[in-house]
Amino acid sequence: MSNPTGRSIIKYFLAVLLFYSGVLAAYRFFKTRILGRPDLSILMYHRVLDNPWASAVLTQPGMAVSTEVFDRQMAYLSKSRQVIRLTALAEAGRSLPRGAVAVTFDDGWRDNFTNAYPVLQKHEIPATIFLTADFVGTPKSFWFLSVSRLLREGNFTGADLSDIVRKATGIQSGSDTRPAADHTGVTGSVDADPFIESLKDLDPETLERVIAAMRERSPAAADAGDDDKPMLSWEEVIEMQSGGVEFGSHGCSHRILTRLPGAQAQDEITGSRIIIEERLGRKTDCFSYPNGDYNAQVKAAVEQAGYLCAVTTRGDRLAAKSTDRFSLRRIAVHEGISVGPRGRFSKAMFVWHLARNL
Numbered sequence: 001m002s003n004p005t006g007r008s009i010i011k012y013f014l015a016v017l018l019f020y021s022g023v024l025a026a027y028r029f030f031k032t033r034i035l036g037r038p039d040l041s042i043l044m045y046h047r048v049l050d051n052p053w054a055s056a057v058l059t060q061p062g063m064a065v066s067t068e069v070f071d072r073q074m075a076y077l078s079k080s081r082q083v084i085r086l087t088a089l090a091e092a093g094r095s096l097p098r099g100a101v102a103v104t105f106d107d108g109w110r111d112n113f114t115n116a117y118p119v120l121q122k123h124e125i126p127a128t129i130f131l132t133a134d135f136v137g138t139p140k141s142f143w144f145l146s147v148s149r150l151l152r153e154g155n156f157t158g159a160d161l162s163d164i165v166r167k168a169t170g171i172q173s174g175s176d177t178r179p180a181a182d183h184t185g186v187t188g189s190v191d192a193d194p195f196i197e198s199l200k201d202l203d204p205e206t207l208e209r210v211i212a213a214m215r216e217r218s219p220a221a222a223d224a225g226d227d228d229k230p231m232l233s234w235e236e237v238i239e240m241q242s243g244g245v246e247f248g249s250h251g252c253s254h255r256i257l258t259r260l261p262g263a264q265a266q267d268e269i270t271g272s273r274i275i276i277e278e279r280l281g282r283k284t285d286c287f288s289y290p291n292g293d294y295n296a297q298v299k300a301a302v303e304q305a306g307y308l309c310a311v312t313t314r315g316d317r318l319a320a321k322s323t324d325r326f327s328l329r330r331i332a333v334h335e336g337i338s339v340g341p342r343g344r345f346s347k348a349m350f351v352w353h354l355a356r357n358l
């Protein structure tokens with residue numbers, strides 16, 4: 001964990017001041033009653049880890065919350081807000097209880113079962129988990145986990161990576177037009193996030209070649225291996241379903257739908273629904289756009305496939321004021337948004353984050 005900075009200390013004291021003076025409550029009143037913003041918050045989680053700072057997600061801190069902080073967040077919600085199921089929210093439309101909250105998880109990580117589920121049960125919080133249908137019960141996982149681990153352990157330079165990407169894309173197209181991006185930060189070490197971002201446009205075969213080339217160039221890092229079972233199994237999913245957790249679809253393979261030909265996007269949207277419904281014997285009503293990306297065609301395909309609603313990711317301007325059931329906006333939650341300068345849970349910080357993002 002990093003040391004508290006001056007900025008984080010000021011932010012924390014400001015949150016405490018606004019919370020305990022009642023300003024935050026007034027702010028929420030202003031936004032919802034005066035400006036007419038819907039008084040509901042759909043929270044978006046990914047991973048819940050015992051020690052987020054020790055594991056591979058360190059390269060993507062926005063994806064994790066610690067089990068301890070998650071427990072405190074759920075305790076606060078169960079006491080202070082009405083937590084409802086996402087499908088109930090989609091069905092209820094505007095007649096929602098004031099300050100309604102829905103808790104959602106993307107991707108289908110195994111820690112949702114081992115770490116989040118006991119906390120959800122303890123506080124009787126309903127939740128929705130969006131499964132990446134092809135990954136459930138298999139060792140398949142997200143390519144970015146392999147890439148970020150290889151980057152961390154492999155001593156790649158920006159030039160190495162540009163070379164790898166150029167060769168991998170060259171084989172496919174014959175004439176590579178992709179610019180050899182410079183992935184080297186000011187310190188000379190490789191910055192994982194922009195590199196991962198630049199790979200998102202590649203088709204799966206090319207991506208495979210990039211990862212294979214990275215492994216080849218750094219055999220020691222490749223040998224260290226990935227976590228062999230990071231995703232949920234169907235048994236775990238079924239157990240959680242009987243405990244009141246609802247499941248939605250996050251596509252089959254997590255490919256970004258706006259970058260696929262229409263028929264392939266359709267397969268991801270409809271195929272995942274069929275797989276999940278067959279396994280769970282229950283309707284799959286909610287969809288979560290992989291990477292949060294959608295357009296008019298993708299949205300229409302989700303609606304036609306029979307889903308009741310679809311969620312986006314925060315930062316999505318299209319969805320900001322919308323009450324459209326197929327572009328429901330969410331508030332991203334991770335460790336940093338609800339802890340004080342010493343890394344402990346702060347109710348004021350959490351409430352501030354929710355109010356700011358209404």
Ligand SMILES: [Zn+2]
Pocket residue numbers: 106107250254290291
């Ligand atoms: Zn995802």
